[in-house]
Amino acid sequence: MKTSKLITLAATAIGVAMSVCAAPAAFAQAAPNVIEPHAQGVFFDSRAVSREMQKIAQASRPSTAALQRVEIVDPAGFGRPMTAMTIEIPVGWIARGQVEWDRNVECLGNNYAMRWSASSPDGLHEVSLLPRLSWQVESAGIVPMNPCPAARVASAREYLEYMMRSARPTARTLSYRARPDLVAQQQAAAQPAAGTHYEAGELLIGYRLGGQDMRETMIALVTFSAMPGSTQATADTGFTMRAPDGMLDFAIADRIRASTRIDRGWAEQMLAWSRQRVETLNQQQVASISAWHARRMNEITTAGILERGRIRQETIADIGRINNQIVASRAGTDARMHEKFIDTMQEVQPWRDPASGQEIDLSIHYKHAWQLDDGRQFLTNDANLNPARDLGIGAHELQPAG
Numbered sequence: 001m002k003t004s005k006l007i008t009l010a011a012t013a014i015g016v017a018m019s020v021c022a023a024p025a026a027f028a029q030a031a032p033n034v035i036e037p038h039a040q041g042v043f044f045d046s047r048a049v050s051r052e053m054q055k056i057a058q059a060s061r062p063s064t065a066a067l068q069r070v071e072i073v074d075p076a077g078f079g080r081p082m083t084a085m086t087i088e089i090p091v092g093w094i095a096r097g098q099v100e101w102d103r104n105v106e107c108l109g110n111n112y113a114m115r116w117s118a119s120s121p122d123g124l125h126e127v128s129l130l131p132r133l134s135w136q137v138e139s140a141g142i143v144p145m146n147p148c149p150a151a152r153v154a155s156a157r158e159y160l161e162y163m164m165r166s167a168r169p170t171a172r173t174l175s176y177r178a179r180p181d182l183v184a185q186q187q188a189a190a191q192p193a194a195g196t197h198y199e200a201g202e203l204l205i206g207y208r209l210g211g212q213d214m215r216e217t218m219i220a221l222v223t224f225s226a227m228p229g230s231t232q233a234t235a236d237t238g239f240t241m242r243a244p245d246g247m248l249d250f251a252i253a254d255r256i257r258a259s260t261r262i263d264r265g266w267a268e269q270m271l272a273w274s275r276q277r278v279e280t281l282n283q284q285q286v287a288s289i290s291a292w293h294a295r296r297m298n299e300i301t302t303a304g305i306l307e308r309g310r311i312r313q314e315t316i317a318d319i320g321r322i323n324n325q326i327v328a329s330r331a332g333t334d335a336r337m338h339e340k341f342i343d344t345m346q347e348v349q350p351w352r353d354p355a356s357g358q359e360i361d362l363s364i365h366y367k368h369a370w371q372l373d374d375g376r377q378f379l380t381n382d383a384n385l386n387p388a389r390d391l392g393i394g395a396h397e398l399q400p401a402g
Contacts (some may be wrong), residue, residue, distance in 0.1 A: 040390060041380030046211045046360055053212050057124040057244040064255050066091040066147045072116050072129075074099035078269045085237075085266075088259035089127065106281055107148035108274050109134025124212070124249070127256055128221060130163065130238030137224070142320075147281065148232065156199035156222045159235055163218065164205050170359055171207035174215070182221050195226035205246070210348075210361055216242035217253050241275050322382035350401040359401050369398040 036043040067088040068080045073097055074084040105111050113131030120126070136142055138150040153159045157176050164171050182200035192198060200221040207214055220238035224231055237260070241253040330355030348361040351369045362369050366379035370387050373394040378387060387395035 040382050044377045050211045060120045062090045082266045083263045086261045093118045099156045125243045127241045132237050134234045137231040143230045156201035160203040171205040174204045213245040215248040351398040352401040370395040
């Protein structure tokens with residue numbers, strides 16, 4: 001089995017959390033510098049977008065001065081809508097998402113996920129939850145009858161880095177620190193049984209989104225339980241917070257993370273359902289051991305392939321949403337320019353600059369993209385275009401990265 005499939009499946013939660021509403025009303029003044037129509041395509045200046053985004057993000061930085069408690073709902077987990085968790089977010093932020101179930105998954109820790117996020121109105125600051133996740137630590141041995149898949153993840157840091165690689169393929173690790181404070185809190189709440197220990201950590205990552213340099217902190221607590229022939233690992237519902245580079249406030253991130261509360265009624269329903277599920281699975285295993293195991297492995301692999309594609313599609317859609325209000329702000333401009341602006345800004349795909357190795361998100365409506373020597377980009381459907389000859393500007397061609 002490909003061990004990355006498990007974490008890729010869980011990392012979809014981060015992809016969902018990339019949902020953003022876009023926002024720059026003030027972009028109207030800067031917009032004329034962004035695009036310039038040409039007979040063979042369109043000039044685009046991503047630098048102007050980045051500068052305006054920085055101004056907007058600075059104005060919308062979150063604060064703990066005014067927080068509101070919101071509910072995360074399980075709409076149908078136990079036959080009726082229930083509050084599963086509450087969390088405090090800045091007043092005015094937009095929350096989206098809910099508890100999602102997949103009852104066909106037989107590893108109990110992987111039946112549901114808190115696919116939830118909340119963002120500032122401009123979408124540039126965001127918090128999200130990571131799903132609760134269980135797996136067998138591959139290096140400690142694999143028990144075939146254990147329905148939880150195996151992964152080469154033997155520490156809290158490896159778990160967070162694996163999640164990063166699956167959900168943020170272009171991200172890089174900037175720093176990591178252990179969180180003994182979270183371990184101490186967990187031990188105070190529930191002393192670990194024999195053979196069980198806790199690990200907690202915080203990973204800082206960097207990546208680009210919609211032309212903006214982003215920073216994201218990812219926090220997780222993992223329980224490792226030694227069992228005969230294997231080690232079972234479970235990552236509790238984790239937390240992430242992202243912001244443009246230079247604007248990520250770790251104190252606010254910890255304040256919001258610490259405000260999460262599992263609803264007692266929902267937790268009791270979950271415990272009862274889990275016990276019943278264990279008994280059902282035990283009966284199934286006894287009935288058909290070999291057929292059962294082969295079927296589970298196939299389901300895990302297939303789900304992982306499908307979810308990896310979904311992560312990429314959601315990220316592309318998010319970047320389009322970042323630009324939605326920019327597009328709206330141009331509604332009163334020249335009709336031809338506005339049409340070009342919509343085509344260039346709203347639906348995007350990633351392109352890679354072979355010279356720098358960086359990615360940039362540009363319109364899906366053009367088949368060719370060039371990085372011009374003056375810092376702008378040129379988009380065209382003309383396969384025979386030569387920027388030096390036709391535009392009078394040196395350039396090198398960008399490569400599709402999707």
